Amino acid sequence: MTKVVVVESPAKAKTINKYLGSDYHVLASYGHIRDLPPKDGSVDPDHDFQMLWQTDQRSEKQVKAIADAVKGAEQLILATDPDREGEAISWHIRNVLDERKVLNGIDVKRVAFNAITKDAVLDAIAHPRELDQDLIDAYLARRALDYLVGFTLSPVLWRKLPGARSAGRVQSVALRLVCERESEIERFVAQEYWSVEAVFRTEERKTFTARLTHLDGKKLDRLDIKSEAEAKAAVAAIEAGTFTIGSVEKKRVKRNPAPPFTTSTLQQEASRKLGFGATRTMQLAQRLYEGVDIGGETTGLITYMRTDGVQMSPEAITDIRRSIGGEYGDRYLPNTPRVYTTKAKNAQEAHEAIRPTDVTRTPDMLRSRLDADQWKLYSLIWKRAVASQMASAELDQTTIDVTDKGGRSVLRATGSVIAFDGFLKLYREDRDDSDGAELSDDENDKILPAVADGDAVTRQEVKPEQHFTQPPPRYSEASLVKKMEELGIGRPSTYASILQVLQDREYVRIDRRRFVPEDRGRLVTTFLSSFFERYVQYNFTADLETQLDNVSDGQIDWRQVLRDFWSSFKGSVDGTKDLSIGDVIEKLDAELADHFFPKGPDGQPARECPSCGEGNLSLRLGKFGAFIGCSNYPNCKFTRQLGEAAGGRPVDGEGEGGALPRVLGQDPATGKDVSLKKGPYGVYVQLGEPEEGSKEKPKRASLPKQVSPADIDLEKGLALLSLPRPVGDHPETKDLIEAGIGRYGPYLKYAGSYVSLPGDDTVLTIGLNHAVQLIAEKGSKKKPGRPLGDHPVDGKPVTVQAGRYGPYAQHGSLRATLPKGEEMEEISLERAIELLNAKAEKSGKGAPKKAAKKPAAKKAAAKKTDAKAGEAEKPAAKKAAPKKKAATKKAPAKSKKAADGDTAGTTGS
Template sequence: MTDVVVVESPAKAKTINKYLGGDYKVLASFGHVRDLPPKDGSVRPDEDFAMDWESEDRGERQVNEIARALKGARRLFLATDPDREGEAISWHVQDMLARKGALKGVEVRRITFNEITKRAIQYAIAHPRDLDAPLIDAYLARRALDYLVGFTLSPVLWRKLPGSRSAGRVQSVALRLICEREAEIEAFKAREYWTVEGRFTTPQGAPFTARLTHLDGKKLDQFDLPDEASAMRAKAAVEAGTFSVVSVEKRRVRRNPPAPFTTSTLQQEASRKLGMGAQQTMRTAQQLYEGVDIQGETVGLITYMRTDGVQMAREAITAIRDHVKDSFGADYLPGAPREYSSKAKNAQEAHEAIRPTDVSNTPDRVARFLDDRQRRLYELIWKRAVASQMQSAELDQTTVEIADPARKTVLRATGSVIAFDGFLKLYREDEDDRAADARAGLVTGAQEDEESRTLPPMRERDPLKRGEISALQHFTQPPPRYSEATLVKKMEELGIGRPSTYASILQTLQDRDYVKLDKRRFVPEDRGRLVTTFLVHFFERYVDTGFTAGLEEQLDDISGGKIDWRAVMRAFWDDFRKAVDATKDLKISDVIDTLDEELGPHFFPERGDGADPRVCPACAGGRLGLRLGRTGAFIGCSNYPECRYTRPLIAPGAEGEGATGLTEGPRELGSDPASGEQVTVRRGPYGVYVQLGEGGTDAKGKPTKPRRASLTRDMDPDTLDLDRALKLLSLPRVVGRDPESGEEIQAGLGRFGPYIKVGSIFQSLEPGDDVLSLGMNRAMELLAKARAKVRLVGPHPKDQAPVEIRKGRFGPYVQHGKVVANLPRNLAMEDATLEQAVALLAEKGKELKPMAKGGKGKAKAKPAAKANGAAAPADAAPARPAPRKAATAAKPAARKPAAAAAKKPAAAKAKPAAKPAARKAPARKPAAKA
């Protein structure tokens, strides 16, 4: 009699199965098995926030597989991730199994572990617990909040501000931070100031630089030398004097190591040091957590990567201290273990910090088993964790003041030197890191200068030889735009959202075209600025950082069992509904007037000649202003309809071809070492691409096209170099061999973006995946998703060719070669037998038609007979991912299956109570994400 263990991912299931042995069967839920349906009425405030849950085909299939495995089992261990979402997944799995009657006689227990190691897994099995009800309540409250904000506020946006996409509880606050920072930058007016520096030489002949701090006996503030004239007078005063050392102050300072990583600090450092986005960082960390293949054994290299905690387990600290002593010596080991506590708002320290599961797995030791991205991230995590238990660094800081005999003109020189490197021996910020910090606003230029300068030995009253004196012009700088690192840091400081959600929030803002990343900095799009201005004026409380942080604190109180989640929901909903109702009588003209006034300086910046920037260039008498059309906002003339001048709602120079520097023609990147031909980056009608050479003619004299490759969405044409361009042109590339079939796994670029394939199985890459560096672990994870959509039934009796059942856009279908047939609605994909599949192919089978010329759609095909209630699948071809729009002829046939798919079986819903007839789904579906 085997016990059943349910985890979230197949990679984790495979690893844990090895540790537990044959007495356990480990299955994956593939994340959430059900969710709130994306339609109105899924959360019902009038029924004390009752919720309808619905499972998709994948979730239903996984729960059915777990139910089959439970037949004859004694215990079910729910081993999903040790956080709020993991607790919720376990609750959903248990509830769905109970509704199916699969838990009769089965003991259900919850287990958690912070690392995937044999010791941790076995300890968890020996110490199970019940599901954490307060944690589940907090999940329900968060899910209901996000749903109600998204599905209530988004329709208001659509009605009052056409062209908008969606609003979200945390998403909109993050967008506001980005937009307000951009407004600060636009409103910023640079202020001029000057400094005076001099070169001096000690009696021993050692040079150093000092800066003027006092003039005529008065201390100089930043703007006391506002122009060149005053700077020249100060320079002349220094040049007229003789100087000597009046004081030398030395002090030793200690710099303590930083705490080991939390989710947010890992995202910040990976962005700053490795150039990895938050989404990419979390995906790579997930791979390191779930395990990599090291000499035939799957090893989890790091602890759980979604955590607020900065503390580490006692045995981990002991192992790290032993490693420090053995590798660096006793001088690098502090007398007692270091203890850390989080300074972040709303920090939940239930979990450990992110650390290596085994400190003996050094980066050098495991590097050959990791791809480049995994290797760099693991090295960062390992070094940070080990450094956190090392001795402090000691620096000797020196401040020298020099002055003329009357001490009316004083200059100061500062510097520091490392007396003992301590933790800096392993984890330090070099000059490039300090420069990156300075650009990101994390340290000031003065800090950077002070920590990198050393001074020669000097004593009081030492005479100095004066060298060149320089007057330097400066201008104050605007605040920097947010990078992923600084935005995550700001959100964490304000207590907005949870670190585990930051990556998806930032990605959602980009997917909605509210912001874009330009040189790794967030720039708000005009659509995003319009939405933010609307929300700030008409829903100010709900995009206020203090209010949002307060809600997070209440959610944490729910997690701790301190307050009832429904009470929190009632208080929120009463006020929120009143705010929404107050906008019912709001006229679109009022919205436009407000937006026009607030965003006028952005859309109509001042001209250098003093002319009115709003004067219409077409009629010269009209005034330009913000207008709204059915598809969104634009700039129009007040003399409409006499004057029909319009322009798109894009601030001058904000985007367009000029943003990539390709308006003048192709940009040369260099020569291909193999062929000697030039590699260029160009803009075409379908986007930016790279090209090798200029083409030529074949043996028959016919022209041949040059080799080309499109850039992916996350590639910047301005920073693309020759190496990456050549890698693009060499696609597809071989990632490795599939352990199941032995066939090559290839990564390439298709009509619908980057993909991987093995045999006839294709899978599109996800945001954050790099087609040029994708490794085997990630490839297998993606292929597992693709294979979940395909089931091999068996060989066809006639020709022994495989008969497969595939999941199509409009339901499952059976395929044999080029012949397909839809499965009846009452026949589940996993239940169909070979005999049934062969019978369907013989009775209802239709041969796939080739793609129409140009690849714009499939050739017209007659619908399948209506006996089985469905048309032939529109995506049955075993080729690359289906185009977003089906051919015109296929549209009528596509509507029926789509409608049928929306009607889920009653068993799929947790609360299948009938809804009032008055409830209707909105025409568009807003995102209910945070």
């Protein structure tokens, strides 16, 4: 009898099966196998929060495979990831199998390992345990809370604030952080200030620069010199003085290394040092955790990447210290191992920090086995973990005060020199200041000349410099993750998905690696802060996380947490039933006045309508969301779409629908109106109107995303309607290049293939040279597929390719997408053929047929010769007919392929 082991990913299953041998059958669940159905009633507060679970349709195949394997097995070992989510997946698997009555008499155990190495896996199998009900309860509470907030609050948003997408328990609080930072920036008023520096020369003719710190007996703060006149007065005082060295202070300071990475610090440092987003970082870390092939065996390279613990196992520390001593010498090795404890709020230290599974696998050794991004992240993790156990760096800091003999002014020079680099020899951390601005840790060593108290110095140039205070910077991914961690909002494993949801909902956008809130996001945040203030407060969200942690520690009942939350939350939601949209708009208009309306001479928001001069501008809601409109409607039809610059433009409109539809003019060829309209899929240009009794729709063309509706005139409208347009013939092949707009945006069409136009290109203006360049670049970037071998039936090659929607196997014209979790680097020829056959059966194309043998070909040729001789004219004629019929059948398929390839060049609303 075998033992069945269930893990999450197929890559992990393959590796662990090699470790455990033939007595074990390892299968993958492909993550969660079931979840709450996305409908009302999945969590029932009226029945003590009973939860209705539903097996995912795509997971049914995996569940069936696990159930079949368990039948007759000796033991079921649940080996999902070593965190709360992994515990929950194991709980779901056990319950589903129990419901299907396949666990009778079978021992069910749970194991967890922090690294996918042979020793770690075998040790975990040797020490199984029961499922941790406290962790499961914490998962149930968290999942129920997220569901109740999302499915209760989002409908309120849809009813009271058209155009809003959704609200979430943690997502909405993260959005508030971004929006409040933007409000700080908008309210910020820059202050002018000046600094004054002077260059001094010693008796040994060495120079150094010092900054003015005291004037006329007063210590100067950064903003004390407020104007050019004050700066010139300070310069005059310095130029009138005679200076000596007042004091020299030297001291040696130590700088300690940072602890090894947690999930959040890895995301922060990868963002700053490598430019990776949180989602990308976690994808790469997952691959490193699951491992690469080393010596014919797949081995995990790092420990589990979802953790907020900073400690490492004693064995790992011993190995790292041994490596430091051997590579750098005893000078770089502290006398005792370093011990770290986390300072993050609500941290759970059940897991180790992120570290290499084997410190002897240096980044240089793995360069050829990892792709560029994987190698960069592994190097970062390896260096940080090793540096965390190295000796402190030692810096000599020097401060020199230069004093005017008359006592009017004092200037200070500071410098530091690295006396011993210590851990800096291997790793330098990028840090954020308190405002989130990024600081480089590269030491710009400033060496000051050797001077002593009372030494005379000669003043040289005196330089005043103007400055202005800067607003707090927008959040980067790194600084936002850091802020959320400091406040105790969310958990490290959720940060990447939270940030991605904000972008997917179009609540924020990324500009120069910083979060900028969209108007839609600001409206949602203001609505929630005004009518559900408690539930977007930072301390409330953090306190709720603390309660969930207490559940996982077995201190409180998870249903009690839900009861306490639901009683007040339901009351707040019920309190909005009588809230009218007018009340909502009035509140939002008042709260966001400074954002939507520039301040006038009196310091108040300027609301006067620029069109009629009589009405006042205010926030309004239309069918497709919010816009700025004039109170003198319908006499004045001035509107301004959110996001447009103040000033707007008068337009023709219908009711409160906003600036559209708008007639641009008449088409000179047909005499029909060319109008700009808005449909459910965006803004488009339309030629004419539907004719009564005719089923033919007017010609339409969508606007490119980078084109503002305010910039469209008759000429541009006609140009869009004429798409696709010829750009010119390719200079080498003479094939025509066309530019158009399809389902996925602007494109170039050339020789039957398509090239997407970058966002900064305009489909109406791109020239032949640039088009040829883009086509050439696409050809150079296209990666060849990985050959798997020849198909056993027809001998044609089978490959695996990287496609737009994920990897796929290909055999001739037949393609089969790889299931989620199966990687193109690991798929075998047998598995690819299995997927291709399934796809062929589903699509009705049939399995490949063997190529005709040569004798058969000769026979056919002989028949053909006889037919030419006139000996069998009738059979030959009968045989020709089916060929013609087959060719006719192929035409629609070709047409469909062309339609799929041509990304709908004339899509409308």
